[in-house]
Amino acid sequence: MNRLVLASAGLLGVAASLAAQAPTGRPAVQPSVFAITNTTIVPVTGPRVAGGTVVIRNGKIEAAGATVATPAGATVIDGTGLFLYPGMIDSGDRMGLVEIGSVPGGQDTQELGQYNPHNAVLSAVNPSSVHVPITRANGVTTALTSAQGGMIQGWAALIDLVGWTPDEMAQNGRVAMVMTYPSVGGGRGRGGFRGGQAPAGDAAEAQNRQVRELYDYLREAKAYNARTNPVPQNLAFAALGPALRGEVPVIFDVQTEGQIRGVLALSDTFKLKPVLRGATESWMLADTLAARKIPVIVGPLTAVPTGDAPYDAVYAYPGVLAKAGVLIAFQTDDGGEGDARNLPYNAALATAYGLDPEEGLRAVTINPARIWGVADRLGSIEPGKVANVFLTTGDPLDVRTQVREVFIRGQRMPWDDRHTAEYLKWRSRPRP
Amino acid sequence: MKRLGVLTLPLMTGVLAAQTPAAPAPAARDTSRQLVLGTAIPAAGTLVAVTNATIITATHGTIDKGTVLIRNGKIAAVGKDIAVPAGAQIIDGTGKYVMPGIIDAHSHSSGEAINEGSRSVTAQVRMEDVLREDAIGMYRELAGGVTTLNILHGSANTIGGQNATVKIRWGLPVDSMLFAGAPPGIKFALGENVRQTNVGNIPGRTPRYPRTRMGVEELLRESFTRAREYQAEWKAYEDAKTLRRKDAKNPEAEPVPPKRDLQLDALVEILEGKRLVHAHSYRSDEILMLLKVAKDFGFRIASLQHVLEGYKVADEIAAANTGASTFADNWAYKLEAFDAIPFNAALMAERGVKVSINSDSDERARRLYQEAAKAMKYGGASEEEAIRMITLNAAWQLGVDKLTGSIDVGKDADLAIFNGHPFAPASRVEMTLIDGRVFFDRNKAPTLEYLIELMKRRPRANTTSEGAQ
Numbered sequence: 001m002n003r004l005v006l007a008s009a010g011l012l013g014v015a016a017s018l019a020a021q022a023p024t025g026r027p028a029v030q031p032s033v034f035a036i037t038n039t040t041i042v043p044v045t046g047p048r049v050a051g052g053t054v055v056i057r058n059g060k061i062e063a064a065g066a067t068v069a070t071p072a073g074a075t076v077i078d079g080t081g082l083f084l085y086p087g088m089i090d091s092g093d094r095m096g097l098v099e100i101g102s103v104p105g106g107q108d109t110q111e112l113g114q115y116n117p118h119n120a121v122l123s124a125v126n127p128s129s130v131h132v133p134i135t136r137a138n139g140v141t142t143a144l145t146s147a148q149g150g151m152i153q154g155w156a157a158l159i160d161l162v163g164w165t166p167d168e169m170a171q172n173g174r175v176a177m178v179m180t181y182p183s184v185g186g187g188r189g190r191g192g193f194r195g196g197q198a199p200a201g202d203a204a205e206a207q208n209r210q211v212r213e214l215y216d217y218l219r220e221a222k223a224y225n226a227r228t229n230p231v232p233q234n235l236a237f238a239a240l241g242p243a244l245r246g247e248v249p250v251i252f253d254v255q256t257e258g259q260i261r262g263v264l265a266l267s268d269t270f271k272l273k274p275v276l277r278g279a280t281e282s283w284m285l286a287d288t289l290a291a292r293k294i295p296v297i298v299g300p301l302t303a304v305p306t307g308d309a310p311y312d313a314v315y316a317y318p319g320v321l322a323k324a325g326v327l328i329a330f331q332t333d334d335g336g337e338g339d340a341r342n343l344p345y346n347a348a349l350a351t352a353y354g355l356d357p358e359e360g361l362r363a364v365t366i367n368p369a370r371i372w373g374v375a376d377r378l379g380s381i382e383p384g385k386v387a388n389v390f391l392t393t394g395d396p397l398d399v400r401t402q403v404r405e406v407f408i409r410g411q412r413m414p415w416d417d418r419h420t421a422e423y424l425k426w427r428s429r430p431r432p
Numbered sequence: 433m434k435r436l437g438v439l440t441l442p443l444m445t446g447v448l449a450a451q452t453p454a455a456p457a458p459a460a461r462d463t464s465r466q467l468v469l470g471t472a473i474p475a476a477g478t479l480v481a482v483t484n485a486t487i488i489t490a491t492h493g494t495i496d497k498g499t500v501l502i503r504n505g506k507i508a509a510v511g512k513d514i515a516v517p518a519g520a521q522i523i524d525g526t527g528k529y530v531m532p533g534i535i536d537a538h539s540h541s542s543g544e545a546i547n548e549g550s551r552s553v554t555a556q557v558r559m560e561d562v563l564r565e566d567a568i569g570m571y572r573e574l575a576g577g578v579t580t581l582n583i584l585h586g587s588a589n590t591i592g593g594q595n596a597t598v599k600i601r602w603g604l605p606v607d608s609m610l611f612a613g614a615p616p617g618i619k620f621a622l623g624e625n626v627r628q629t630n631v632g633n634i635p636g637r638t639p640r641y642p643r644t645r646m647g648v649e650e651l652l653r654e655s656f657t658r659a660r661e662y663q664a665e666w667k668a669y670e671d672a673k674t675l676r677r678k679d680a681k682n683p684e685a686e687p688v689p690p691k692r693d694l695q696l697d698a699l700v701e702i703l704e705g706k707r708l709v710h711a712h713s714y715r716s717d718e719i720l721m722l723l724k725v726a727k728d729f730g731f732r733i734a735s736l737q738h739v740l741e742g743y744k745v746a747d748e749i750a751a752a753n754t755g756a757s758t759f760a761d762n763w764a765y766k767l768e769a770f771d772a773i774p775f776n777a778a779l780m781a782e783r784g785v786k787v788s789i790n791s792d793s794d795e796r797a798r799r800l801y802q803e804a805a806k807a808m809k810y811g812g813a814s815e816e817e818a819i820r821m822i823t824l825n826a827a828w829q830l831g832v833d834k835l836t837g838s839i840d841v842g843k844d845a846d847l848a849i850f851n852g853h854p855f856a857p858a859s860r861v862e863m864t865l866i867d868g869r870v871f872f873d874r875n876k877a878p879t880l881e882y883l884i885e886l887m888k889r890r891p892r893a894n895t896t897s898e899g900a901q
Contacts, residue, residue, distance in 0.1 A: 066855070085647075099764070100764055100766060100770055101764060102630045102765060102766035102767065103766070103767055105608075130832055131764070133641070152451040167594075222852070269698065283880065302573065302795055302796070302799075303795060304569070304794050304795050305572075309574045309875065309880075310877075310878050310879050310880045310882070311572045311882045312575070312860075312879050312880055313883075315860075316879065316880040317801070320880065320884065327504060336763070337763075337765045338761075338762070338764040339762075341761075342761070345857075345859075348802070348857035348858070349802070350798065350859040351857055351861060352857070352858045352860040353880075354881070357858055389860055395857060397857040397858075398855075398856060398857045399802055399805035399806055399857070400805050400808050400809055400810070400811055400855055402809065418773075419774060419810075419826065420761075422743075422771065422773045422775075423743075423775040423779065423811070425780060426743050426744050426779070427743075427775075427782075431747050
């Protein structure tokens with residue numbers, strides 16, 4: 001079935017069945033009980049259930065299984081021949097912060113200066129961004145959005161892709177502190193495949209200076225946070241408190257082996273809870289990372305290897321990490337250019353080069369939920385969890401699969417994304 | 433390759449390159465280079481058979497447990513019950529999928545320079561002059577099943593440089609990569625890049641004309657008006673030579689030829705239909721403008737590149753017999769890409785446009801098969817139509833569809849062999865053949881797995897000092 005039929009059914013069907021429908025975002029009035037019946041449930045945390053029913057009530061999954069009855073008054077969605085998956089979680093993008101890449105007014109990700117731990121992206125997330133409905137239309141229901149540039153970027157936010165305000169979207173507006181680690185040239189690591197060799201000359205000196213600065217900064221912040229009621233207050237240092245107490249993860253956007261070793265040393269010194277992100281050379285330290293239980297956010301796989309790396313290095317490293325026992329999740333790091341909907345195809349590339357397909361699925365669902373501390377709410381189809389689910393014609397990692405229904409927090413999402421709307425509009429253009 | 437001179441040379445050099453016998457193997461590369469660049473240069477095989485494979489032909493459906501027989505680099509037979517002659521090199525295709533070698537209709541992979549953007553019209557410059565045989569992007573694309581590239585000039589100016597169509601005969605000298613028989617082409621560009629809207633004014637430098645879409649149209653009309661005049665001057669000269677009185681008593685003076693202008697030579701070739709135009713474009717209005725200019729001057733646009741709003745004017749594109757080479761789903765990277773929709777390819781195809789999906793990127797080119805599948809997801813293209821978007825349709829746009837782009841008898845044996853269906857999530861390329869020769873074989877390639885094995889055998893000293901504090 002092509003997307004047109006789907007889209008029409010979604011637009012007309014939903015519009016007809018509801019009293020009112022908002023032009024964007026969620027419908028204003030929703031029935032609160034749904035039953036998705038006779039479908040294959042893929043809970044991700046347990047075995048698949050054929051011919052199952054999932055009941056959604058007041059935003060939560062009330063029941064899921066083969067023997068679940070459809071409650072009276074539920075809106076029934078026939079899932080015959082279809083598959084129900086937990087909503088996918090993108091562990092790194094610019095959702096709500098970038099609308100159009102090349103237009104300066106459409107970008108809001110980069111603050112001046114190197115150290116901005118007190119910045120929190122959530123308040124800058126635009127709930128009306130056209131990227132939100134476009135992304136969720138492919139079953140990506142949750143995104144970790146964060147800033148970029150400098151050494152410490154501030155708080156990342158974990159948001160569901162629905163809501164009238166940023167606060168409504170938030171699962172956790174302060175889910176992790178985002179940092180990088182100096183590489184040659186400094187700034188956000190996109191460094192080359194240097195095989196862990198120490199840089200030479202001026203570059204090395206610059207890097208060493210940046211490393212010293214970072215250590216000094218964190219030492220000062222630690223000292224500040226040890227004081228009771230410090231005056232004058234330093235909001236930047238205060239913001240680092242939870243990270244320095246090990247209460248929240250610290251995302252390190254790094255690439256090279258050298259940066260990763262630096263992160264390990266830094267984390268030891270300051271008792272941080274690191275999560276590596278990008279980290280294309282992390283395969284060199286897979287056993288170490290597994291032993292130390294440091295998760296890696298892999299991707300984007302839509303990248304070419306740097307330097308002399310093997311041609312398949314970027315595709316194959318998630319599989320190497322997973323086999324070693326590292327907890328992995330995927331990011332699209334789309335730079336705001338609308339690639340977040342392709343999250344599952346990052347995982348697909350990894351499965352073609354060694355990652356177990358089931359682990360590939362977990363790495364876009366339950367694994368990120370665990371890494372971001374929301375596994376009690378998101379990441380799988382289990383009673384009591386938030387009803388972020390989507391109904392498909394098949395494996396979400398397969399590009400050919402169609403998404404039929406998307407629920408976020410138990411709300412049935414309308415097919416109101418800009419791309420579907422433009423398609424329907426222009427497909428109806430009369431032949432000249 | 434050095435420029436030798438006039439008008440007809442791009443074609444001639446292509447032919448000459450093809451006739452030059454394969455160069456001897458270059459001196460052994462140092463080990464670290466070799467690891468990346470691949471191992472031996474493949475030998476030319478005379479008889480090769482890919483047997484017992486699922487064959488996606490792109491023109492006549494899919495053949496289960498079929499054989500492709502290759503003789504002297506050409507497809508000699510394809511089907512279910514093909515007898516394999518004794519002595520043939522057998523490639524066991526059991527469990528494998530064979531599709532036509534992927535064609536990327538928009539690449540810059542081997543260009544050492546991409547944009548001669550100092551002027552608005554640079555029709556005289558040639559990508560052929562700046563190709564590198566060791567551009568690693570090409571090797572990685574080969575590993576993604578790509579066999580043919582349309583190496584284009586950049587989009588910095590309205591009329592850019594001349595293209596080069598190459599086959600990724602990795603390991604051979606760059607002249608041997610040129611696709612013999614491919615017609616010459618040229619890059620046009622419209623919109624924001626040409627207007628330099630995202631560059632801004634460079635202090636101390638005069639802004640380059642044009643700065644508006646109307647200026648772009650004017651420049652095109654101006655350029656082809658000049659080209660027509662130049663064409664007429666040469667015709668007058670040729671006529672004068674023919675008609676000159678030659679009697680000994682009263683001879684007319686030998687006519688003086690017009691001044692040779694390499695830029696106008698290329699434009700005249702366009703007017704005469706001898707050079708294919710590949711036009712970078714985004715918005716529907718500028719697409720219509722270009723089609724109208726081309727119609728007014730009597731030439732055809734071979735392909736619109738990017739053409740992200742092509743779905744709005746698909747009927748007009750189809751009526752102009754113009755191809756559309758687009759991204760699968762890239763959008764929002766600039767204002768003129770904000771109306772891009774992933775349904776573009778399927779919707780244009782539905783309206784009769786020959787559509788290809790291209791990369792314009794060393795990264796996307798590695799997984800064009802995944803990109804093509806998006807035409808099925810968004811807009812419901814058939815599987816064969818989606819396959820054609822990265823094979824036969826692209827070949828048609830480059831004017832090489834009689835030579836490559838499908839698995840049909842008589843065509844070049846350009847094949848990509850996958851371990852599963854090319855559109856399935858866990859599939860990867862195992863082998864890539866060009867002219868029946870294996871230019872990529874994953875079993876012999878330096879993979880990450882292989883590197884990890886090497887490192888296990890020779891553990892490196894833990895000498896990293898970075899970050900130790």
